[in-house]
Amino acid sequence: MKRKTRLRIKLLAMWLLPASGFFALYVVPLLWTFRYSFASSAFDGGQAGFHNYVYIWTNEYFLLGLRNLLKTGLTCCLPAFALSLLLSVLMIRHEAAAAFALVVLFLPLLIPSVCAAELWKKVYKIDVLTPPGTALMALFTLFLWKCTGPAAIVLYAALRKLEKEVLEAAMLDGCGEARLTFGMRLPLIRRECALSLVLLLLYHLRFYKDVYLLYGLYPPKEMYLVQHYMNNQYLKMNAQYVSAAGASLACLCLGLFILALFVTGRREKKC
Amino acid sequence: MKTGCCLVLVFLLLLSLFPAASAHAETGRTLTIINSVGDSARFEKAAELFHARYPDTKILQRRIDDARVLATEIMAGGEGADIVGLQDSFMTVSAAILLKNGALVDLNRFPELAALKENCLDIFGFVTIDGRWYAVPEEIEEHLFRVNTTLAEKIGWQIPSGRWSMDDFWELALRVKRMNEETEEHILVLQDDSFLIPYFFHAYQANHVDAFAGRADYDAQAYIDLLTRWKELNENGLVCQSPDRVNPKMRADALLYTCRCPLSVLGEDTCILPPCESDASKYPVYGGVLSINANTPHMEEAVYFMRCYLSPEALERQYALRDGCWLKEGQAASDPLFIETVSDENVTLWSAVLENSVPELYLLDISREQYKTLFPALLEGRISPERFAAVSQQLADMALGE
Incomplete structure (x- = not known):
């Protein structure tokens, strides 16, 4: 009994350290952000109630940034996921080339964003006059080049873990390559698929840095992301709007997370 | 062994905090001026006048080139940024936007400071927007x-x-x-x-x-x-x-x-005013200026420093050869180099532009x-x-x- 209690205390202590770090570095700043989102400005110490939320949710450019974030998220993440899936299957089928492919896929992560952005600028001749189609294509190809690799590596590792006997048995039963991939491999690695999708979404949220390096503070309208809005408001010293936008995004993400939990929970129950 | 190493590291970390804490305790009150471009003679005189009233307040000059760091320091208030030097073409955000968002103080609020404008030519057009006077000029460049x-x-x-x-x-x-x-x-x-x-x-x-x-x-x-x-x-x-x-x-x-150049560059060359679009048009003037951060905890000291900086005693030491004469009387006579180098006609034109100026905008x-x-x-x-x-x-x- 005593040993059990001691173990519990040890576990609690081990949990407390990271939990307090998480609380201090994430939860407290988030609470401060919520607090500042109700301030009238960073300078007069007054309260604005929900005025800042009304302002940003009726602001043309905040809404444009949000729309573009969702649009580019869909147009970049889904093709990147499909491509990473294809690459991982190809690597499994050609094990000899896999080691070389892994290096090539990992390389974009090691190249500084500034260098990549300069290269893309030269290739696509990017400036304020670039047609929207070309600008979008530049963004799309940069995302694929940079972010497909890590997702493909995650999927490749998952595919390698699958038991060969099971797949061979399926092949003996007359299962073709397509059916083997879509009917067996993918369902077996669905958790890793979800992980690589989450990874791609995270990369997409961080992709603002690359968009900024390509187009500066004011990109073509099609490229204007909500992060542009927040960054520009920060430079203009409108901390209250940055906080309101940050709090709104946090709520949106939390809502999506709860929705995803609800949907997956129901599906698990059905299974 | 591991525990010992950890303890030593923690001890060193704590020890490293002490000098900073003691240094802070020694300095007492500090008036921090960021990114000033002012010439030394005028600044030194202003500092001397300032210390006559606030002998225990130290004037600290800092340089911050990163726009985000500057924004953070200004918004945070505290000890970091009492007076801020602004130069539109080197900033990411125009002073007009900062003024609109309440980051800069309207200096007209301080009658004793505003009264000092009477000693000067009407040079404040390029630091006034919508009737709000937001800065004291440090240096000026014009397009003659x-x-x-x-x-x-x-x-x-x-x-x-x-x-x-x-x-x-x-x-x-x-x-x-x-x-x-x-x-x-x-x-x-x-x-x-x-x-x-x-x-x-x-x-x-x-x-x-x-x-x-x-x-x-x-x-x-x-x-x-x-x-x-x-x-x-x-x-x-x-x-x-x-x-x-x-x-x-x-x-x-x-x-x-x-x-865009200082007065000294024009020397005795024949100069004329730039052509204007209409009679109502004003001349764009560029300058390095000092503004008070609306978040400063040392508002009284900051305003007093601005008073010292705009006082006739300090302005007499302004580098007239570069920036022209801003005082209504007396300044030019104190600088023989100025009299020898720049023609009277150019001085008159320089002042004429200043008296009919708007801020040169970098949006x-x-x-x-x-x-x-x-x-x-x-x-x-x-x-x-x-x-x-x-x-x-x-x-x-x-x-x-x-």
Whole structure:
């Protein structure tokens, strides 16, 4: 009994350290952000109630940034996921080339964003006059080049873990390559698929840095992301709007997370 | 072993905090001035006057080049940023936007400080927006037009003595164009080495883009006409820029020359006022200025420092050769070099521009985009003036509408 209690205390202590770090570095700043989102400005110490939320949710450019974030998220993440899936299957089928492919896929992560952005600028001749189609294509190809690799590596590792006997048995039963991939491999690695999708979404949220390096503070309208809005408001010293936008995004993400939990929970129950 | 190492590291960490804490305790009150460009004599005198009243308050000067760090320091308040030096062309955000968002203090709120303006010429137009006086000037640069008198005589051009209009300038350009066609000699009507964009566009921006009110008129017909005419001047080889952007020099074949410069550069050259779009137009003036951070915990000291900085005693030590005489009386006589180097006519013109000035505006990335992409594309014929205006308007709408 005593040993059990001691173990519990040890576990609690081990949990407390990271939990307090998480609380201090994430939860407290988030609470401060919520607090500042109700301030009238960073300078007069007054309260604005929900005025800042009304302002940003009726602001043309905040809404444009949000729309573009969702649009580019869909147009970049889904093709990147499909491509990473294809690459991982190809690597499994050609094990000899896999080691070389892994290096090539990992390389974009090691190249500084500034260098990549300069290269893309030269290739696509990017400036304020670039047609929207070309600008979008530049963004799309940069995302694929940079972010497909890590997702493909995650999927490749998952595919390698699958038991060969099971797949061979399926092949003996007359299962073709397509059916083997879509009917067996993918369902077996669905958790890793979800992980690589989450990874791609995270990369997409961080992709603002690359968009900024390509187009500066004011990109073509099609490229204007909500992060542009927040960054520009920060430079203009409108901390209250940055906080309101940050709090709104946090709520949106939390809502999506709860929705995803609800949907997956129901599906698990059905299974 | 591991525990021992950890303990030693923690001890060292704690120890490293002590010098900082003790240094802070020693300094007491500190007035922090960020990014000042003021010359030492005036600054030293202001500091001396300041310390006569606040002997225990230390004046600390800091330099912050990163716009985000600067924004953080200003918004955070605390001890970091009491007085802030602003130079629009080196900043990401125009002072007009900071004033609108409440980051800068309206100095008219302090009658004793405002009263000091009476000692000076009316030079505060370029640090006043919508009636709000937001800064004390430190240094000034203007765009006066230098004239090649030999060429002016040769073409029989009567050099204007006061204000003259853009229509007069276009007429002059037409006359030079005709002369170039008739003779073998090629004359340039204007060599323009203004910062980023040509002078006429600086003047248009300063008069027609109101960052404070959130309004830009880039898509107006007047702007498109200006672009069209500028393009024509380029196509006819009537305007140019100096190939050496670091040390620009007036070419012998240029009739007029302009660049943003201090008074000392003009010396005794023959200068005239820049042409104006209309009688109501004002001249863009650029300057390094000091503003008070609205978040400063040392408001009283900051205001008093500004009073010292604008006092006649400090202004008498202002580098008149570079910035001109701002005091109504006495300043020029104290600097013999100034009297020998700069002509009286140029001093009068310099003051005339200052007394009829607006802030030279750099609206976020727009001037840079115009310089980097839009002007080359316009002059190479890749875009029309209408497209130039539309893109500028779209950028301005974004910058002002966020």
